[in-house]
Amino acid sequence: MLRAHPSLLRELVERSERLRRRLASGGGAEVRRQLEDVTYTLCVITGTRQLDTALYVARQQLADGMRRERPLRR
Template sequence: MITAHPSLLRDLIERCETLSGCVATHPSADTVRRLEDAAYTLCVVTGTRELDTALFVARRQMAAAMRRHQPLHP
């Protein structure tokens, strides 16, 4: 099975979490669109259909990569 590089997963997780917080506190059409784009990308790279599931799978894949000592690039 092909998986995304952990640094991409980390970036997408952080982006989704940040944008989710922004949408919750100060929603705007641009922020909602950016969250939808990030969520879509995360779902595609994790093979899922919902953001919560994508976040779970991405975190699990990152943990597995850390166990294999695969380096994360900043």
């Protein structure tokens, strides 16, 4: 299974959270459109259909990536 680069996943997760906050505090049509774009991208990358599920999968993939990284040798 292909996986998105962790930096892309992190950026999309952060952007979706930021846009959700802006929408909840009265964001307009442009914020809604941007959130729809990010949601679509996250869903495609994670193989899901809903934003909450996509965020969960993205966070799991980020956590898995952190566990697999080995510390630098000295």
